[in-house]
Amino acid sequence: MKPTNLVFAALVATAPLAAQAGEPLAAFDVAEDISRFVYAPAPVFDDGMPAYGNPFVTQGYIYPAGTLDGGIEGTLPDGSPAFPELVIGEWTCDGFFVGDGMRTETGAIVMTRQIYRFDDGDLLISHGPELVDPGVSVTRAVTGGTGGYADAPAQLAQVLLGMSDGYGVRLQVEIETRDGAEG
Numbered sequence: 001m002k003p004t005n006l007v008f009a010a011l012v013a014t015a016p017l018a019a020q021a022g023e024p025l026a027a028f029d030v031a032e033d034i035s036r037f038v039y040a041p042a043p044v045f046d047d048g049m050p051a052y053g054n055p056f057v058t059q060g061y062i063y064p065a066g067t068l069d070g071g072i073e074g075t076l077p078d079g080s081p082a083f084p085e086l087v088i089g090e091w092t093c094d095g096f097f098v099g100d101g102m103r104t105e106t107g108a109i110v111m112t113r114q115i116y117r118f119d120d121g122d123l124l125i126s127h128g129p130e131l132v133d134p135g136v137s138v139t140r141a142v143t144g145g146t147g148g149y150a151d152a153p154a155q156l157a158q159v160l161l162g163m164s165d166g167y168g169v170r171l172q173v174e175i176e177t178r179d180g181a182e183g
Contacts, residue, residue, distance in 0.1 A: 023148060024122065024124075024147075024148030024149050024152065024175070025064075025065070025088075025118075025175070026065075026174065026175055027065035027172065027173060027174040027175065028062050028063065028064060028065050028088070028089075028116070028172075028173055029062070029063040029064070029065060029066070029067045029068040029074065029161075029170070029171065029172050029173070030060055030061070030062055030063070030074075030091045030116075030169070030170070030171040030172075030173060031060050031061050031063065031068060031073070031074020031075050031081070031082070031164075031168070031170055032058055032059075032060035032075070032091075032093075032164070032168035032169045032170070033058075033059055033060045033061065033075050033079040033080075033081075033168065034058075034075070034079065034164060034168035035078070035079030036058055036059040036060070036079065037056065037057075037058040037168070038056060038057055038058070039054050039055065039056035039097075040054050040055050040056070042054070043101075045101065045102070045103065049101065049102040049103070050097045050101050050102045051097065051100075051101035051102070051103075052097055052098060052099065052100065052101045053096060053097065053098075053101075054096065054097045054101060055094070055095070055096050056094065056095065056096075056097070056110075057092070057093070057094040058092075058093050058094075059090060059091060059092050059093070060074070060075070060090070060091045060093075060168070060169075061074055061075065061081045061087045061089075061090065061091065062087065062088050062089035062090065062091050062116055062118065063083065063086050063087060063088065064086060064088060065172065065174075067083065067086055068161055068170045068172070069161075071161070071162060073164055073170070074170060075164065075168060087119075088118060088119055089116060089117050089118035089119050090117045091114065091115070091116055091117075092114070092115045092117070093112050093113070093114045093115075094112065094113055095110045095111050095112030095113060095130075096110065096111055096112075097109065097110050098110060098111055098129075099132075104132050105132065106131075106132060106133055107131060107132065107133070108129040108130065108131060108132075108138075109130060109131065109132040110129070110130045111127075111128070111129055111130075112127070112128070112129075112130055113125065113126070113127050113143075114126050114127075114140075116173075118147075120147065120148075121146075121147055122145070122146055122147030122148045122149050123144070123145060123146045123147070123149060124142065124144075124145045124149040124152060124175075125142070125143050125144040125145065126140040126141060126142050126143060126156055126158075127140065127141050127143050128140030128141050128158075130158065130160070130169075131160055132160070133160065134160050134161065134162050135159060135160070135161075136159065136160070137157045137158070137159050138157070138158050138159075139155050139156070139157055140155060140156050140157075140158055141154065141155055142154055142155055142156055142175070152175060153175060153176050154176075155176050156173055156174060156175045156176060157173070157174045157176060158171055158172070158173050158174075159171065159172045
């Protein structure tokens with residue numbers, strides 16, 4: 001059996017149990033479906049890529065924490081989930097490009113609202129910056145939640161794992177506990 005198949009088998013065996021337990025997750029991964037990334041016709045650079053101030057909306061899939069470790073892509077080229085049996089929700093993100101728009105090389109590239117809609121009906125909402133720097137944690141404000149997330153702590157930590165070939169983001173999210181420690 002290939003090593004990637006072993007990792008996949010381990011994820012299938014353990015991840016759904018956490019999602020079915022009815023408890024809010026302390027951490028999860030997000031994979032953007034770049035086919036659902038839409039931005040405004042202006043402002044853009046000469047090459048058509050979004051510039052500072054350009055609004056956008058995008059969507060993707062929520063996976064159990066660790067699913068996208070090691071550079072694993074969460075979406076297929078057609079936009080469908082790479083691991084449909086592991087999807088535990090849908091991620092929607094809207095916001096504005098900041099910095100130098102799509103040409104930003106370090107720091108905040110966008111300011112966004114993210115809505116994490118879990119398959120059990122729970123919602124978690126966060127606002128804040130997203131960094132273009134892979135592996136760097138950024139703090140985002142938790143601005144709302146329902147169900148298991150109704151009493152979520154005030155902030156979460158987000159790390160960009162990388163970008164897919166089509167610029168789709170791969171993220172890890174950890175909800176900080178009331179005492180300030182990450183999930």
